[in-house]
Structures are given as structure tokens and as C-alpha cells.
Amino acid sequence: xxxxxxxxxxxxxxxxxxxxxxxxxxxxxxxxxxxxxxxxxxxxxxxxxxxxxxxxxxxxxxxxxxxxxxxxxxxxxxxxxxxxxxxxxxxxxxxxxxxxxxxxxxx
Amino acid sequence: xxxxxxxxxxxxxxxxxxxxxxxxxxxxxxxxxxxxxxxxxxxxxxxxxxxxxxxxxxxxxxxxxxxxxxxxxxxxxxxxxxxxxxxxxxxxxxxxxxxxxxxxxxxxxxxxxx
Numbered sequence: 472x473x474x475x476x477x478x479x480x481x482x483x484x485x486x487x488x489x490x491x492x493x494x495x496x497x498x499x500x501x502x503x504x505x506x507x508x509x510x511x512x513x514x515x516x517x518x519x520x521x522x523x524x525x526x527x528x529x530x531x532x533x534x535x536x537x538x539x540x541x542x543x544x545x546x547x548x549x550x551x552x553x554x555x556x557x558x559x560x561x562x563x564x565x566x567x568x569x570x571x572x573x574x575x576x577x578x
Numbered sequence: 579x580x581x582x583x584x585x586x587x588x589x590x591x592x593x594x595x596x597x598x599x600x601x602x603x604x605x606x607x608x609x610x611x612x613x614x615x616x617x618x619x620x621x622x623x624x625x626x627x628x629x630x631x632x633x634x635x636x637x638x639x640x641x642x643x644x645x646x647x648x649x650x651x652x653x654x655x656x657x658x659x660x661x662x663x664x665x666x667x668x669x670x671x672x673x674x675x676x677x678x679x680x681x682x683x684x685x686x687x688x689x690x691x692x
Contacts, residue, residue, distance in 0.1 A: 502678035512666050512686045514621070519680040557620055562678020563609065564633040568620035 473498050473561045477569035484548050484576050492543040492572045494558035502562030503534050505543050508555045508571075517543070517556075548576045581605075582684035584669050590690045593659060599687045601652040601669030608674030610652040611681065612644060615666040627652060628674050659691045 474497035484490055496503070505517040518525050518532040520541065525532055529548075534541040545552055555571045582603045591597050601610065609628040613621035626633040627646040641663075643655040652669055666688050670681040 500678070504680060506683075512615070512668075512688070514668065514670075514683040516680065516682060521678075559621075559681075563628065563672075564623065564626045565678070566611075566623050566681070568622075570620055 473500065473565060473567045475558060475560050475567045475569040477556075477558060477572050479572060480570065481573045482575070484574065486548060486550060486576055486578050488548050488576075489544070489546045490548060490574070492545070492556055492574075494541040494543070494560070494569055496539050496541075496560040499536065499539070500560045500562065502560060502566070503536075503541050504559045505532055505541070506557045506559065507552075508557060510554065514557070545574075548574075550576045550578050552576050582669055582671055582682055584667075584684035584687050586687060587685070588688050588690075590692065591656070591659065592692050593661070595659075596655070596657045598656065599654040599667055599669075599689075601654075601684055603650055603671040603682075605671060605682070606673075607671040607682075608649055609672045609679075610646065610649075611670040611672075612642075612652065612654050613668040613670065615668060615686075617665075621668055625654075656689075659689075661691050664689055664691045 476495045478493045506514045520534045522536040529546045531544045557571045559568045585600045612624040615621040625644040645653040666686045668686045669684040672679045672681045
């Protein structure tokens with residue numbers, strides 16, 4: 472099956488800093504999603520991005536399907552951005568989550 | 579409406595109990611999923627119903643039994659669970675396209691097995 476790797480595993484930022492989270496996947500995929508899991512466990516959809524670039528406010532994402540990676544950019548980070556960021560690749564019964572990046576933003 | 583609902587929010591059960599988790603979506607989606615998430619781990623796919631057809635993760639033990647009464651409802655029946663089954667159980671739905679599509683998650687049921 473597909474292997475999904477995320478980096479870095481942990482990230483501590485000062486409020487206002489920018490960051491880039493990476494997701495590598497081992498095989499070509501038709502599906503790639505980014506999620507933010509809040510402290511209560513809710514998975515919040517950030518981007519559905521099998522390829523290309525999307526932006527939503529301070530967040531943007533780019534997937535280069537031919538090179539099997541996706542990047543999530545967080546600009547001007549806020550304390551409410553803290554939590555775990557997951558990418559998930561594959562889709563349907565082939566859905567595999569990466570291990571996540573645990574982000575803490577300090578005030 | 580992009581909401582997936584799950585009940586109950588919390589559940590404590592003994593190893594001899596039988597209980598059920600429930601999930602509902604009103605987005606007209608034709609695929610529904612159960613995931614299991616242990617503490618500090620990513621969600622792991624357990625079962626998928628797509629157009630009422632079940633796909634199973636072969637590593638899932640038989641003490642977990644999914645049921646899909648219709649395309650809007652998904653249940654997970656629990657029987658003779660072990661303490662290591664304590665986890666957050668997440669339900670998701672998607673349109674059900676064969677090539678994959680965007681999944682939307684419910685808030686989860688936090689299960690404790692004593």
C-alpha cells in the first residue's frame with residue numbers, strides 16, 4: 472500500500488512566524504487532503520488538493536503529484552493554529568494518513 | 579450542510595457489554611467510513627461502505643461489526659471489546675467517486691473499555 476510520511480514531526484513557532492509542513496507519498500495518488508485536528512479531536516478540512524495550488528486566508532497548499540509530495544504553508548501563525556496537522560493520501564478504501572506534524576504556537 | 583454527526587460523544591463500557599456507535603450525514607454522500615484513532619497516532623481506516631458495498635480492513639477483529647442501514651446512516655456494533663480498543667472512533671463520508679474524493683469527518687466518539 473501507499474506510504475505517507477510527514478515532516479517535521481514537531482514544530483514550535485513564535486506567534487507571527489511562517490512555516491512549511493511537508494507530506495511525501497510513495498505512489499501516485501488521485502487524492503490528497505490536509506486536515507487540522509483540534510484538541511477535542513475534530514478533524515477540520517483544510518484542503519482537498521490532488522494537484523496544483525490552493526489558498527485559503529493565511530493557509531496555502533501545493534501538491535506536485537509527479538514528484539509525490541505536498542506542502543502546507545502557514546503564514547503569520549496564531550496560537551489558534553496549534554494542534555496536529557495530518558495529510559491523507561490514497562482515497563476511498565486506500566486512504567492512508569501520515570503520522571502528523573504537531574504544531575505549537577507560542578504567544 | 580457539510581455536517582457529519584456522531585453519537586454518543588463519550589462511551590464507557592465493560593468487556594462483556596454490547597454497544598453501538600452511530601453516524602449520520604445529510605450531504606447525499608454515497609460512501610461512509612469508520613476510523614480508529616489511538617492517542618498520539620493517526621487515524622486508521624477500519625471499514626468503508628461505498629454504495630452500500632462493504633470493504634473491510636482485514637486486520638480489524640470481528641468484535642467490531644459495521645452496519646449501513648441506508649446511505650445516510652452508519653453504525654459500528656461493539657462486542658467483547660478489550661481495554662486496548664479504547665480510542666477515538668471517527669466517522670467520515672464522501673461522495674463516493676471510485677477515483678477518490680474529499681472526506682468530511684464527524685466529531686468522534688471517545689470510547690473507554692474497562
